[in-house]
Amino acid sequence: PPWHDGDIGEVLVSEEEIATRIAALAAQVDADYAGRELLLVGVLKGAVMVMADLSRALRTPVTMEFMAVSSYGSASSSSGVVRILKDLDRSIEGRDVLVVEDIIDSGLTLSWLLKNLRSRNPGSLEVLALFRKPEAITVDVDVRYVGFDIPSAFVVGYGLDYAEHYRTLPFVGTLTPEAIARGPRPS
Numbered sequence: 001p002p003w004h005d006g007d008i009g010e011v012l013v014s015e016e017e018i019a020t021r022i023a024a025l026a027a028q029v030d031a032d033y034a035g036r037e038l039l040l041v042g043v044l045k046g047a048v049m050v051m052a053d054l055s056r057a058l059r060t061p062v063t064m065e066f067m068a069v070s071s072y073g074s075a076s077s078s079s080g081v082v083r084i085l086k087d088l089d090r091s092i093e094g095r096d097v098l099v100v101e102d103i104i105d106s107g108l109t110l111s112w113l114l115k116n117l118r119s120r121n122p123g124s125l126e127v128l129a130l131f132r133k134p135e136a137i138t139v140d141v142d143v144r145y146v147g148f149d150i151p152s153a154f155v156v157g158y159g160l161d162y163a164e165h166y167r168t169l170p171f172v173g174t175l176t177p178e179a180i181a182r183g184p185r186p187s
Ligand code: PRP
Pocket: 043, 044, 045, 046, 047, 069, 070, 071, 072, 073, 078, 101, 102, 103, 104, 105, 106, 107, 108, 109, 110, 160, 161
């Protein structure tokens, strides 16, 4: 497997649970946007897995755009400073936009991003986040679709990284204190 024995403490959400939940979220989105075309905006890099799986589970016609914003750098807690590393390639004016995120932690990234996207006059603007840490949220963000509420532990997998590693784990799990102390290593 693409991780080391002893790095993962507990599997919080299994591969199968993720697949089942994404199918259910896709059905909800399909019902809500019936007859319309969606513009999915994925937030690099964490959202790549949910973007890939959600977009293929939808029956609604979609186009995809990606933005890269950074609030964390390589640190493991939020600085509140958001920078655009890669902007959208085209206008979202008048479009039905669904922002796709892997996780809402403090909410700072999304809160900033929504303000930014709203100023570009989309026809509608909603958010889908596969994971949310309710105990960690410091700013209130309006999120239409949430996959799972999870405890406020340091988690990795399915897009979530520890200093860029562990994103490709098919599940979401906690990192052991040993793995955190040792620092990231090539998988
Ligand atoms: C992570 C995660 C969310 C954001 C959530 O991204 O993917 O985008 O942090 O944190 P917040 O709610 O406290 O703002 P990160 O900045 O680590 O970049 P990445 O997606 O490239 O890992």
